[in-house]
Amino acid sequence: MKCAKIESLIYLYNELDEREKLYVDVHKDGCASCRSLFVQRGQQHIWIREVGAMPVLAASPPRIKRNIMQAIEANKENSFTEIINIVTMYWLRASLAIASILIAGLFFAQRSADYSRTVLNSTNSVSNGIRLNTPQFLKAHLKRRESANQISFYDCLKQSDSEFLKNLKAN
Amino acid sequence: MHSPTTPEVIKAAKAGSVKAFETIVDDHQVFAYRVAFRLIGDTQEAEDIVQESFISLWKNLDRYRADLKLTTWLYRIIVNKCLDYFKSTTTKQNKNKVALQFAVALADNNNPEKEFESNELLKVIHDASKLLTPKQRAVFVLRDLEGLEVSEVCEILSISAGNLKSNLYYARLAMSEKLKSFNEHETSYL
Numbered sequence: 001m002k003c004a005k006i007e008s009l010i011y012l013y014n015e016l017d018e019r020e021k022l023y024v025d026v027h028k029d030g031c032a033s034c035r036s037l038f039v040q041r042g043q044q045h046i047w048i049r050e051v052g053a054m055p056v057l058a059a060s061p062p063r064i065k066r067n068i069m070q071a072i073e074a075n076k077e078n079s080f081t082e083i084i085n086i087v088t089m090y091w092l093r094a095s096l097a098i099a100s101i102l103i104a105g106l107f108f109a110q111r112s113a114d115y116s117r118t119v120l121n122s123t124n125s126v127s128n129g130i131r132l133n134t135p136q137f138l139k140a141h142l143k144r145r146e147s148a149n150q151i152s153f154y155d156c157l158k159q160s161d162s163e164f165l166k167n168l169k170a171n
Numbered sequence: 172m173h174s175p176t177t178p179e180v181i182k183a184a185k186a187g188s189v190k191a192f193e194t195i196v197d198d199h200q201v202f203a204y205r206v207a208f209r210l211i212g213d214t215q216e217a218e219d220i221v222q223e224s225f226i227s228l229w230k231n232l233d234r235y236r237a238d239l240k241l242t243t244w245l246y247r248i249i250v251n252k253c254l255d256y257f258k259s260t261t262t263k264q265n266k267n268k269v270a271l272q273f274a275v276a277l278a279d280n281n282n283p284e285k286e287f288e289s290n291e292l293l294k295v296i297h298d299a300s301k302l303l304t305p306k307q308r309a310v311f312v313l314r315d316l317e318g319l320e321v322s323e324v325c326e327i328l329s330i331s332a333g334n335l336k337s338n339l340y341y342a343r344l345a346m347s348e349k350l351k352s353f354n355e356h357e358t359s360y361l
Contacts, residue, residue, distance in 0.1 A: 011340050011347070012339060012340055040351075044347055045315075048346070051292055051293055051316060054289065054293070057201070058214070061200060061201070065193075068196055068222050069189070072189060075229065
């Protein structure tokens, strides 16, 4: 049981603290199999270090470097284009948003003006006991327009037509 | 080993200087390829990982903290890229097809016997590393082949010292089994 524990410690001998190393050293001095494993591990460690010291060279280091630098240049260009795109996109978005707000504002301003006029007319008619969307309502509406000296669009067209015909005949 | 990059060069690269980043690539390319190749075991894939790692380094350079070594940060990027590679499904399918490609220039070319031994040793370690889990392989490469300190390996892999020791133990145990046969082969020559 003790040897099994020592064996696992032998594999990690270089990572042990001084107290643990001493523990292993004392045991292996009196245990032939652990001492043998320790020697064997020591040899293996040397071989592994030997392999670690061998240079590992790429087939073509300049090609790798060229590829890296090309990718970085491309990345830099892409980043610049990306920034331009983002700025353009935000500028466009902001312009569209402002235009939409202005159109919506104009629409609601016009609508509220129309609404107040309609409400005024309707209120007058309703207060006179006339129901909305009835010939009486329209009659009252037209009367009020005449009294205000306002001509309807139809009358306007009619007048224009007769003036046009007069001019045509005169010519 | 690689030469350390000066803080001025890193600062210039952070500011967007391609020339300064080119210096960083020059200083670290060899070590980056070595680590990637030792983890992956395939030259083409290792090259791809090195390229991706440097591109990732460039993109995230503004997040670099001066208290961390640039090599530690680069190690972390490379190891994470390699671990991602192991996780990919295509890699799992081709796991056993990885060719034994050793891009190694041996120092002692005048001694064919020594060269043969070194190649044999390399083959044994490469075969054994294929049996390890990605994390065990990463721990083994960083601690035993790269010779990094325990604390640095823990920082690169974001693991505790206990976790590192556990992975290292299993990795060395697997290596030991394979190296025993190499040992017998070696002694039979004597």
